Amino acid sequence: PEDAELDRVLDGMATPSDTESMAFPSYDADMLGTGGGGRAEAGLGCLEDEVDDQGTRWRRFTPGDEPQESRVNMSLIQPFLKVLSHGGYYGDGMNDIIVFSSCYLPENSLENYQSVMDHLFRYVVGTLDLMVSQDYAVVYLCAGGQKEKLPGIGWLRDCYTTIQRRLRKNLKALYVLHPTWYIKALITFIKPFISSKFTRKLQFVSSLSELSLLVPTEHVQIPDCVKQ
Numbered sequence: 001p002e003d004a005e006l007d008r009v010l011d012g013m014a015t016p017s018d019t020e021s022m023a024f025p026s027y028d029a030d031m032l033g034t035g036g037g038g039r040a041e042a043g044l045g046c047l048e049d050e051v052d053d054q055g056t057r058w059r060r061f062t063p064g065d066e067p068q069e070s071r072v073n074m075s076l077i078q079p080f081l082k083v084l085s086h087g088g089y090y091g092d093g094m095n096d097i098i099v100f101s102s103c104y105l106p107e108n109s110l111e112n113y114q115s116v117m118d119h120l121f122r123y124v125v126g127t128l129d130l131m132v133s134q135d136y137a138v139v140y141l142c143a144g145g146q147k148e149k150l151p152g153i154g155w156l157r158d159c160y161t162t163i164q165r166r167l168r169k170n171l172k173a174l175y176v177l178h179p180t181w182y183i184k185a186l187i188t189f190i191k192p193f194i195s196s197k198f199t200r201k202l203q204f205v206s207s208l209s210e211l212s213l214l215v216p217t218e219h220v221q222i223p224d225c226v227k228q
Contacts (some may be wrong), residue, residue, distance in 0.1 A: 047130060049074070061126030063164065070122045075111075077120045080104050084124055086131070087139060088219030095172075096136040098128070099217055105149040117155055121162075130169055137173040137215055141222070142183055153186070157193040171201060177211055179204045 048060045057074040083104040087097035106116050151159075160168075176183060184204075191199060205211045208222060 023032045063129050070126055072122045073119045074119050076116055077123055080106055081121055090137060090215045090217055094134050096132055098136055098138045099220055100138060102149050107148045109148060123160055125163055131172055135170050135172045138175045139220060142176060142178040153189050154191050158192050175205050175211060175214060177205045
């Protein structure tokens with residue numbers, strides 16, 4: 001039934017646990033040794049962590065190709081950081097595979113939902129800017145999802161229009177594994193806001209075996225709900 005499949009969709013992009021997932025290859029400030037407050041540089045930009053007088057942890061991303069910076073409340077989004085993970089490399093070994101999991105997104109009934117989503121978006125974009133220096137692919141895992149965790153159309157539109165041109169250009173493929181009618185309908189809604197070039201990068205993938213023919217999957221840890 002469609003409702004059952006819809007429920008599978010939106011929780012559907014489960015990201016692996018700490019012991020399963022392949023950590024970002026040293027682009028996280030903690031892994032770079034900044035600790036609770038310090039500066040690190042990687043890729044085309046840099047980041048700086050700090051803790052304010054109230055004990056709130058902040059991260060400042062400074063892109064390498066644009067004279068602007070983004071400040072992220074890391075304490076606010078800490079429960080949702082697993083939404084983004086690294087899945088290894090493809091091609092000549094220099095191109096990143098980024099895995100996105102919606103099961104770690106906040107529910108839209110959260111009291112401060114909009115603020116969390118705003119800071120989470122800045123975190124995702126800032127992290128990608130540090131990680132991605134060449135071409136990359138995104139794998140979007142659909143299965144076992146929850147409708148209340150699906151971002152709104154406006155948020156998705158703003159993400160596309162706000163993200164740096166370099167990141168849009170370097171994205172070579174967006175693989176959507178196990179797409180359902182709900183995901184396809186959502187994509188149909190946002191098509192008017194995105195370029196035809198970007199649309200051509202989108203590819204629905206029906207099975208894990210098909211995905212393995214497109215990108216190496218040995219480091220893309222597939223959650224049980226996706227395998228089922």
